[in-house]
Amino acid sequence: MEDYSMEKQEYTITLYTENSIGMIGRISTIFSRRKINIESLNTSPSEAEGIHRFTIVIQETEDVVRKLCRQIEKQVEVLKAYYNTNDEVIWQEQALYKVPTSVVTEKAPVERLLRQYGASAVVIRNDYTVFETAGHREEIDALTEALAEYNLIEFVRSARIAIIKHSEGFHKKLKEFEEAEPAAEVVENRYLDKQDKVFTM
């Protein structure tokens, strides 16, 4: 039997859920009960009408992530849970930076930095300017670090949002869920079509 990777790495968990009150609580306790830190959590509408999408980032082993997803799917109002490694998703985080306007106008390196990271101005006032940028965490962290030397007044970064590369979206799945009879996709057996692996006697 193949074993799951025992190395911790970053996983993006994508959930499709009903949009009901208390979902965040029910889902977050599945992590906190096991003393697992949620590094980032985003909730938003999804491509399917009336279905909510959670994007959660954690650092864990695949074995733990798989079990967490099973526990999450067990929640009555969760339709489906997926987990993916970073190379299986397109992901972004957004950041806002507030810096003194004087720094931007007077210090050439600042302007260079902002160009380099593709940051664009959202608000420009006499006293401060707000820039926004989107990208991977490392890029955002690097810009934050650089701006820290130039009187960065305020900084905020959003949770990760991610698109699964191989996903075909949730429309078709939702139809299957809406049918009264259970659809075949509800649980996947990783041993199907792997008869050789099962019979090792």
Place this chain on the structure above:
Amino acid sequence: MNTLEIAKDTTQQGNRPTTQISGSQAVLEALLGEGVDTVFGYPGGAIMPIYDALYDYNDKLRHILVRHEQGGIHAAQGYARTSGRVGVVFATSGPGATNLVTGLADAMIDSNPIVCVTGQVFAHLLGTDAFQETDVINITSPVTKWNYQVTDACEIPMALAKAFHIARTGRPGPVLIDITKNAQLQLFAYEGYKPCHHIRSYRPKPIVRKEYIEQASALINQAKRPFVLFGQGVILGKAEAEFKAFIEKAGIPAAATVMGLSALETDHHLHVGMLGMHGNYAPNVLTNECDVLIAIGMRFDDRVTGRLDKYAKQAQIVHLDIDPAEIDKNVKTAVPVWGDCKETLPLLTELVESREHTEWLAHFRKLEQEEIKEVIQEELNPTTDIMTMGEVVKILNDLTGGEAVVVTDVGQHQMVACRYAKFNRSKSNVTSGGLGTMGFGLPAAIGAWYGAPDRTVVAIIGDGGIQMTIQELGTIMQFGAKVKILILNNEFLGMVRQWQQLFHDKRYSFVNITSPDFVTVAQGYGIPGRSIRERKDLKQALSDMLAHDGAYLLEVMVGKENNVFPMVPQGSSVAEIRLK
């Protein structure tokens, strides 16, 4: 009863006749719609409208007034376990609801179908720290399969319908519906009760895939030393007959988890005993010698597996379970058979070859002889004057013939009862398995009796556990549940004392517990009773207890420092089970 005809409203909703009823009436109509006959509960401020409506439903719904909400939910659990139906509980907001939490956690881990209806403060007071307001939804969400707060009466029929559907389907569990007082009072256009059969985000039953069955049967047919472990899933799936047909055709020895006991009659020639920390010697040892391990409706609890990295490593594991989250949770599976065992077992039986694993079965019986010699003989037929818990259970077996429902509390007496009680029929063992809730026994026995009033219900309880919920004697007094209360009194919190003796150098720290005169206490509640200290009185006393038409309390003073053996010490492998 004409409560539904208070105000017929035919002006709205087109031609459809609708009726104005209150949210409270809608709750009770939902219960009737679900075929509920018994509710365990306790009134209070925030649930008064429902109790007011109940006044008019007295002829259709039996309400048992418990003495504490914890007693109410344990009673509902006992009811669910012996009847196979959903247990229903009413409690008020705040302390009423928080008193349910232990029972919810117990029902969650032991998969009991329960629906709790709690009152809540008026919707406009939510979050204001109003009198008897607690955040019941958030407090109970980790210990409920589903919960929901109703703030508008129109939601009540659907919320209750979903609650019953979720509680009893798939892997059953407790559901809590919290209803604000305004919703209970509100009149709304009622269109009748419609049960729920489908929730799009909820898949109680995975469809059975032939491939699993084929793979599993191929493994089983190749096996030389197959071994079946069965849990409560067989009982919850009402698959006792299908289970028996399977093991009989395949000729496979089968051992029960604590929760699986009574799914197969104790005397069956393939029943090789109980698993786990205080289970039988043979099934524990041979778990690590079998070649194919077939787990049916059980979840590899740590009390069953002992040290996981030394658990059945030589075996290919086939796991039949309805809950996908249980597959590969603790033990890696070779073939997962997701599905309801009522469906999967017959498919498997069809494909397995008819076998008799005579030699392998003899291996179990040989080890059983060792256990009899080292442990069981002395426990059931002691050579000293000191009475043992085992001999009490043995005589009870002789007198009931294995026909009784045995309810236990938690501790040494529980393990002894589970080890030695004889079961002829399913749904006969009611105990707190996963949570280990002391105080479970007495109220659960009351509920168990309402769930199976034609059966003898014996509650075996320790001197510690009985004192946790002894107030429920009042419920028996008032409503007459014919529960036989058998207190095995060793004047200690015995299981903790045993661990302190074995693992803490006999440093007995707060395990010495004194008890009131239980017989006098029972008398105060109008329940006859007797206490015995000598073996010569045992059989007659048990016989009198069983013969009495009504509740009865019998206290048996047993050995103070007897231990339950065998034992798999914590952190040891199942093969390292100790006989002494």
